[in-house]
Amino acid sequence: VASSRGLAPAYQKAVSEYTAAVEAAGKGKTIVDENAVVLSCSSVKGSYIGRSARVVNSKIRDSALLEGNHVEDCSLTTAILQKEAGVESFGVVEGATLCPTVHVERHGKVFDSIVGPCSGIAEGEVTASLVGPFVGFHHQALLIACFWPAGRGNIGYGANVGSNHTGKAPDQENCPGEGTFFGLATNIKYPCNLVDSPYSLIATGISCLPQAIGLPFSLVNESTECIAGLSPAINEVTPGWMLSDNMYSLYRNEAKFESRQGNLPKDGVMYQYSVFRPDIMDRVVKARDILKAADPKDTKLRDAKGQPVFTDKQIRILGKNWMHESARLTAVKTYTTFLQWYAIRGLWRRLSSDEKKMSTGRPEDAAKMVSL
Numbered sequence: 418v419a420s421s422r423g424l425a426p427a428y429q430k431a432v433s434e435y436t437a438a439v440e441a442a443g444k445g446k447t448i449v450d451e452n453a454v455v456l457s458c459s460s461v462k463g464s465y466i467g468r469s470a471r472v473v474n475s476k477i478r479d480s481a482l483l484e485g486n487h488v489e490d491c492s493l494t495t496a497i498l499q500k501e502a503g504v505e506s507f508g509v510v511e512g513a514t515l516c517p518t519v520h521v522e523r524h525g526k527v528f529d530s531i532v533g534p535c536s537g538i539a540e541g542e543v544t545a546s547l548v549g550p551f552v553g554f555h556h557q558a559l560l561i562a563c564f565w566p567a568g569r570g571n572i573g574y575g576a577n578v579g580s581n582h583t584g585k586a587p588d589q590e591n592c593p594g595e596g597t598f599f600g601l602a603t604n605i606k607y608p609c610n611l612v613d614s615p616y617s618l619i620a621t622g623i624s625c626l627p628q629a630i631g632l633p634f635s636l637v638n639e640s641t642e643c644i645a646g647l648s649p650a651i652n653e654v655t656p657g658w659m660l661s662d663n664m665y666s667l668y669r670n671e672a673k674f675e676s677r678q679g680n681l682p683k684d685g686v687m688y689q690y691s692v693f694r695p696d697i698m699d700r701v702v703k704a705r706d707i708l709k710a711a712d713p714k715d716t717k718l719r720d721a722k723g724q725p726v727f728t729d730k731q732i733r734i735l736g737k738n739w740m741h742e743s744a745r746l747t748a749v750k751t752y753t754t755f756l757q758w759y760a761i762r763g764l765w766r767r768l769s770s771d772e773k774k775m776s777t778g779r780p781e782d783a784a785k786m787v788s789l
Contacts, residue, residue, distance in 0.1 A: 464493075475504075491521075500682050508538075516550075518680050525554075533568050534688065535677040541572065544581070549595075550688050551674050558599075562587070562607065567595035567615070569674065575602040583607065594633075596670060596692065613700050613734070616659055616667060616692060623652055631707075631734030632748075633700045634659035634667075640739070644726050646718055647739055651728070654738035656708065656748035660755050667692050698759050705752035707734055708745050 449455060449466045457474045465481040466472060472482070473489040480496040482488065487503040496510040500517045504510055508521035509528075516534040521527055525538040532538065533550040541558040549568020554560065556574035561581055572578065576599040579591055589607035596616035599605065604624040611617060613631035620638040630637070636658035643649065659667060674690030681688075711732050713725035718739070720726050725742040729735045732745075 480510075501680075513543075517682055518677075533566075534681055535674075536568065551677060551690075562590045563593065564590055565593045565597075567593075567612075569595050569670065570597040570599070572599050573601040573603065573621075576600070576605075577603070578605045579607055589627075595697070613703070615697055615700060616670075618659060618663070624650070625652065626650060626737040628729075628736035628738075629734075630654070630736035630738070631700070632656040632704050633697065636662075637738060642721055644718055644720060644739060647726075647728070650737075652738045654735055654740050655744050656704065656740070657751035657755075661747065661751045693759055693762075698756060701752050701756060704734060705749055705756070707732060708752075709749050711745060713742055 445463050447461050447464050447466070450468045450470070452468055453466045453470045453472070455461060455466060455472045458472055459474075459476050461472070461477045463479045464477050465483075467482045467484040467486065469484060470482045470486040471488065475488050475491045475493065477488070477493045478495070480493040480498070482498045483500055485501045486498045487505065488498070489505045491504040491506070491508040491510070493504060494511040496512070497514040498504070499515060499519075502515035502517060502519045504515070504521045506522045507524045509524075509526045510521055511527070512529040513527040514531045515521065515527070516532060516536075518534055519532045519536050519538075521538045523539040525540055526542040527538055528542070528544045530543050530546045530548065532543065532548045533552070535550050536548055536552040537555060539555045541554050541556060541560065543554070544559075544561045546560055546563040547566055548560070548563065549566045551569045552565070552571070554572040556572070558572045558574060558576040559578060559581070560572055561579035563578060570593060578599055583589070591605060591607055591609040592612050593599075593609075594611040594613065594615040594617060597611050597614070598618040600619050600623065601621040603619045603622065605619070606625060606627050608627050609625065610629035613629075613633070614635055615633050617630070617633065617635040617637065619625060620636060623637060623639060625637065632654060634657050636655040637652050638655070640649070640651070640653045671690055671692050674688070678688055678690055711727060715731045716725050716727055718726040718728065720741060727735060727740045727742070727745065729737065732740070
């Protein structure tokens with residue numbers, strides 16, 4: 418089908434016929450597989466309770482629990498729980514798929530969404546979203562119409578990432594970058610694209626206008642001063658702040674991802690937990706070069722000290738934010754320093770690997786490496 422679009426209608430028809438046949442054959446029937454336990458449930462209809470699953474005091478309809486799931490005091494409707502995913506303590510899952518080891522608990526709600534491995538939803542609501550792996554969502558908050566396949570981020574208490582009533586057509590979405598941290602009580606207005614701003618932090622109480630930002634490891638915060646000629650709705654951005662001022666959190670994230678990945682079924686897909694990777698550093702190079710090329714003479718805006726201030730009119734990747742000239746210079750230096758660090762670390766790892774190969778390999782292989 419991918420190579421011949423002409424086959425798509427026939428393929429879709431075959432899938433529809435197969436789906437209809439399966440639904441007709443299994444409609445209203447429930448299958449409880451070996452070693453599964455079902456206790457004190459008010460209703461279990463048209464569902465598959467997989468091997469070694471445990472279902473207690475819950476209401477389940479038209480759902481599939483594939484294997485090793487723990488479900489207690491919750492409601493599942495047209496839900497798919499993959500291996501070792503669980504729903505507890507009054508969680509609600511409707512029309513959603515929970516990937517391996519995902520947990521929904523403490524009144525957490527997931528509607529019409531896919532939640533990636535090792536993510537957790539508690540107290541808050543996820544609607545019409547694709548949420549990637551290693552996402553922490555453990556407080557009352559909202560995530561809606563979000564395309565976040567890279568995941569690895571966090572939703573803080575009271576964050577409103579999107580809105581269920583925008584007053585506009587439902588044709589907008591949010592694309593967070595890998596590792597995006599939405600702080601306490603943040604408000605994200607759509608459309609929003611942070612794909613090129615991995616591991617950035619939206620600070621507490623910030624309301625972000627519709628925008629696209631291309632600054633990795635950055636901080637979006639309220640303005641430190643009023644800039645004449647700028648709307649107070651425009652926030653201040655500090656590129657590279659996570660690298661220069663909050664490196665601890667990045668290493669902590671790596672450790673958490675590696676630890677949680679150990680909980681995944683060994684027959685499943687293993688995810689990259691390293692923060693500093695080629696695709697991430699490529700974005701750093703791009704942002705550094707754009708900031709480096711910016712000319713202070715191109716902006717007429719000035720701060721209280723008379724220093725140049727940039728907006729997206731001069732530097733497109735700033736989004737609906739402004740930036741001090743001093744922040745630009747610091748960001749260029751920070752990005753450059755960490756690019757050099759990344760290259761040196763890669764060289765050291767390569768040399769360490771080659772040294773190990775030379776000590777354990779054949780003499781002719783060692784000679785070849787030395788000659789290279």
